[in-house]
Amino acid sequence: MDLLAAAQSMLILLIILFFGIGHSPALAHPIDAQLLIDMWNVKRSLASTGLFLEQESNHTLPSWKEWAVVSAKRRTILGLHHLEWAWSLRYGYPILTCFELGPFPAPAARHLWQNGHEKEWECLYKDWLRQWADGSYKMAELFRVNASKESDALDPRSELWLAEADEFGMMLMAEDMFLYAEFSSLKLTMM
Template sequence: MTFHVRLPMSSPVAQQNATYILQMIRPFPNMMTRKDTLPPFIHHSLGSTDSGLAFPEPLANCMSIARMFVWRTSETREFVWETIWSEQRKLADKAASYTPEDLLASLQACNIYVIMRMVDYSPEHAEKDLETMLWCYRISDRLINSLDGEFGVSEHDRPNQMWKDWIFVESQRRYLSVWFLLTRLISMRTGIGCPYVDAYLSLPLPAPRSLWEAASAEAWKAEYDCTYTTPELPRLRTFGELVEAQKPTNYTQFMHKLDLWNADADSLGMMLTLATAIMK
């Protein structure tokens, strides 16, 4: 049983886009080594006094592991992977007692560990890879159940007026987007279907870069009001709308929304735009 196998793409354009997305995702473990360069689904304000949000233990441990992973050698490689698997088992054992915030941090760390395996694949560890996927699904289910249907709700449908609350909800949406990209680009042959893939059209799109990268609550509030309380600036809301907007026959209808999306999108948004070719 293999863990990561490139999915067959429907066209050369889709295949090329898949390659671009993989190239953008592969550096995430490197980005995880410093708080100043966190991947685009983990918020920069974690651990700062500005937001009042702690840097969760699962992410702190993931950062330490990422440093070991990036600087691994042939002599330390096995030790690094034993450390990763041990951390995953610990997170799985503690999942039942975690708060929603810690559960989300566990899932964010899971994404990094899966990408690490994609970067440093080893066929002799198939059983451990299956354990990784079972852990990811178990933690995902725990988080979704704890949120009582709040997981992945679009900001347009249920706005958040506090920066701290918004960061948590937007981080959920961004985690889900990255997990969706991984499951679309990589065939994880574990015999387990991914429930998110079937519902990809309803995935809420991540917020604009100016909101996600706001340096303070005041800067965020100004950008938030501009983004969500300006009716003359209609925006794309879901990945399904982005797919429809990219179709040549719909370009005129969605042109203004696409312009807004492309003007505001960060690297995660660009990956989702590339992914529309894969879904056609």
């Protein structure tokens, strides 16, 4: 729990240091690059504490507290990846694709993540398990969302996940669509 709290605090501080509160960052570039490398070590340490629950794999009800902690770890790691992505864009560095995050469950539904009552959460989670009988929505599915043409429709699982998503999930969806558009335009310029 201490490492999780430290990683979350670090995420907030790095956002301030990298992008500033006013018009300029608190740190000059490339000094911030070393902090980014140090962040990777914290992210690796946090990931080594466990990011999946057996109950999630078995599609059964986990403990509320264990689920909340593991979900918070995954959200923190996704947030740190997003920070790295934004920093790379800002300074013109190659963008990491983050495909190693593919097996992660996408951020949990708003009604589960924001629920503060264990018994109510358990009922909601059981309903959610029934709704997602084929398994939870994964980050790999989010990475495959294609928004290159207006005529492209989301697949039913993506629509269902998006209908439940909170602000963090929406931010990841927007990032994914931006990345897809960037890679598509890059492929066109290389042809």
